[in-house]
Amino acid sequence: xxxxxxxxxxxxxxxxxxxxxxxxxxxxxxxxxxxxxxxxxxxxxxxxxxxxxxxxxxxxxxxxxxxxxxxxxxxxxxxxxxxxxxxxxxxxxxxxxxxxxxxxxxxxxxxxxxxxxxxxxxxxxxxxxxxxxxxxxxxxxxxxxxxxxxxxxxxxxxxxxxxxxxxxxxxxxxxxxxxxxxxxxxxxxxxxxxxxxxxxxxxxxxxxxxxxxxxxxxxxxxxxxxxxxxxxxxxxxxxxxxxxxxxxxxxxxxxx
Amino acid sequence: xxxxxxxxxxxxxxxxxxxxxxxxxxxxxxxxxxxxxxxxxxxxxxxxxxxxxxxxxxxxxxxxxxxxxxxxxxxxxxxxxxxxxxxxxxxxxxxxxxxxxxxxxxxxxxxxxxxxxxxxxxxxxxxxxxxxxxxxxxxxxxxxxxxxxxxxxxxxxxxxxxxxxxxxxxxxxxxxxxxxxxxxxxxxxxxxxxxxxxxxxxxxxxxxxxxxxxxxxxxxxxxxxxxxxxxxxxxxxxxxxxxxxxxxxxxxxxxxxxxxxxxxxxxxxxxxxxxxxxxxxxxxxxxxxxxxxxxxxxxxxxxxxxxxxxxxxxxxxxxxxxx
Numbered sequence: 001x002x003x004x005x006x007x008x009x010x011x012x013x014x015x016x017x018x019x020x021x022x023x024x025x026x027x028x029x030x031x032x033x034x035x036x037x038x039x040x041x042x043x044x045x046x047x048x049x050x051x052x053x054x055x056x057x058x059x060x061x062x063x064x065x066x067x068x069x070x071x072x073x074x075x076x077x078x079x080x081x082x083x084x085x086x087x088x089x090x091x092x093x094x095x096x097x098x099x100x101x102x103x104x105x106x107x108x109x110x111x112x113x114x115x116x117x118x119x120x121x122x123x124x125x126x127x128x129x130x131x132x133x134x135x136x137x138x139x140x141x142x143x144x145x146x147x148x149x150x151x152x153x154x155x156x157x158x159x160x161x162x163x164x165x166x167x168x169x170x171x172x173x174x175x176x177x178x179x180x181x182x183x184x185x186x187x188x189x190x191x192x193x194x195x196x197x198x199x200x201x202x203x204x205x206x207x208x209x210x211x212x213x214x215x216x217x218x219x220x221x222x223x224x225x226x227x228x229x230x231x232x233x234x235x236x237x238x239x240x241x242x243x244x245x246x247x248x249x250x251x252x253x254x255x256x
Numbered sequence: 257x258x259x260x261x262x263x264x265x266x267x268x269x270x271x272x273x274x275x276x277x278x279x280x281x282x283x284x285x286x287x288x289x290x291x292x293x294x295x296x297x298x299x300x301x302x303x304x305x306x307x308x309x310x311x312x313x314x315x316x317x318x319x320x321x322x323x324x325x326x327x328x329x330x331x332x333x334x335x336x337x338x339x340x341x342x343x344x345x346x347x348x349x350x351x352x353x354x355x356x357x358x359x360x361x362x363x364x365x366x367x368x369x370x371x372x373x374x375x376x377x378x379x380x381x382x383x384x385x386x387x388x389x390x391x392x393x394x395x396x397x398x399x400x401x402x403x404x405x406x407x408x409x410x411x412x413x414x415x416x417x418x419x420x421x422x423x424x425x426x427x428x429x430x431x432x433x434x435x436x437x438x439x440x441x442x443x444x445x446x447x448x449x450x451x452x453x454x455x456x457x458x459x460x461x462x463x464x465x466x467x468x469x470x471x472x473x474x475x476x477x478x479x480x481x482x483x484x485x486x487x488x489x490x491x492x493x494x495x496x497x498x499x500x501x502x503x504x505x506x507x508x509x510x511x512x513x514x515x516x517x518x519x520x521x522x523x524x525x526x527x528x529x530x531x532x533x534x535x536x537x538x539x540x541x542x543x544x545x546x547x548x549x550x551x552x553x554x555x556x557x558x559x560x561x562x563x564x565x566x567x568x569x570x571x572x573x574x575x576x577x578x579x
Binding site: 005010248 | 270271315318319320321322340343344348350352353354355356357358359360364367368369371372373374377416
């Protein structure tokens with residue numbers, strides 16, 4: 001109960017911090033529209049108008065991932081600049097309970113990207129959102145955001161020890177878009193890349209949203225998303241304490 | 257009774273590299289085997305110049321850095337092996353502008369840290385009210401921190417540090433950059449914490465502050481403790497004589513060296529003051545040396561000459577400049 005409270009309050013605090021930066025939210029929410037527009041014209045020119053919703057949702061999930069990859073993996077570095085990292089590390093709670101809600105809160109700002117992209121598609125290009133399984137869609141949105149946020153957490157923890165590790169997050173932004181089938185369906189990918197795609201939360205988040213909108217096995221996708229989030233969390237927690245010890249040994253907590 | 261804070265032969269070395277293409281490893285000894293103990297309810301000061309090792313020492317004691325060797329215990333818990341036990345029982349406050357969430361209100365900042373320190377939901381509201389009252393921020397808690405003055409931020413830092421009512425508080429230059437009135441208010445807050453029975457370890461550059469607040473002081477220079485005791489002991493231990501201040505215009509290094517060579521002179525410090533210099537000469541014993549000092553200045557133009565009792569600053573300067 002106490003642990004859940006720490007996570008909930010941590011999420012709320014970091015979501016508030018994010019939401020009070022109009023510039024960050026504005027950019028994060030609007031630039032997926034550009035991707036959605038590109039994808040829209042590509043699919044329309046290719047004679048696949050039925051996949052326009054795919055393009056719209058894919059761009060939105062790509063926006064959420066970009067938030068997680070760039071912002072969540074850079075979150076530790078921001079705490080360093082703000083002088084709060086040492087204060088957070090010095091509290092008695094395990095650092096995973098600080099970092100996890102922080103990463104999920106940052107990915108949560110992707111909700112703005114999802115909303116603007118779907119709205120843009122609806123109003124400008126008339127792309128409908130059918131919502132075959134409305135309840136599943138409502139569940140799929142937070143699950144997708146949370147699982148992508150947790151992937152951001154697993155990346156972000158390396159920054160505790162290596163202050164320039166944010167480059168990892170930046171360099172993974174586009175490859176994960178492609179590997180997760182956010183802009184191009186996985187069917188066009190080579191077979192050897194499929195295991196990588198299946199291990200990524202954005203792949204299943206995208207499927208959950210698409211299947212809940214158009215019909216399909218949305219609940220299975222949601223369950224796999226949750227399973228992956230649990231696996232990322234376990235992986236992150238297992239490594240985080242080692243990184244923390246290493247950071248205390250190498251004095252990297254206060255370096256900016 | 258066991259000491260609340262104990263450091264035994266504590267050492268910390270930083271490893272870095274020099275050069276761009278051919279990188280050479282470099283080891284910097286920040287703390288070179290320091291030992292001290294702080295008793296319950298005591299306000300213990302760590303004084304020293306920039307880079308002396310004060311902050312590194314504090315960071316080892318609050319578990320943010322691992323010692324390279326030596327041991328330290330806080331309330332009986334080893335800082336290296338039992339970091340969580342130590343963290344539950346201590347609070348710490350760093351000086352300066354950073355360390356707060358600027359876009360949030362003071363209340364949100366305090367709520368978050370109250371949660372991280374395990375202050376229960378029911379107790380939080382009451383406790384936050386208490387600490388805001390103590391640091392004089394009641395009524396301003398809903399404003400965003402980005403609009404706070406330096407002094408208000410520093411008071412908020414203290415409020416955050418004592419939220420969970422820790423037994424031991426570490427204050428690293430808490431009044432740095434704060435205006436005189438704000439600094440006085442902060443000192444009053446620190447005194448109140450001592451009266452409440454807290455054990456405090458304080459680092460500061462301000463001698464007046466250390467002299468007024470601290471029960472005992474350790475002076476650190478180049479990573480080692482060069483003097484330890486009460487402010488009175490430090491003053492009398494370093495110089496039992498007097499301090500002569502001489503204003504001069506255009507004194508050269510040779511003249512300063514001649515002063516240092518006079519029998520009975522223990523330290524000479526030169527303070528540059530626009531076109532003139534102020535020589536602060538510490539002497540031992542009862543012998544009157546003013547005439548001898550003026551003679552050794554040779555042809556330098558001399559202004560005001562005065563003599564006074566030694567201060568903690570004199571003791572500090574003598575300790576940190578001694579070879």
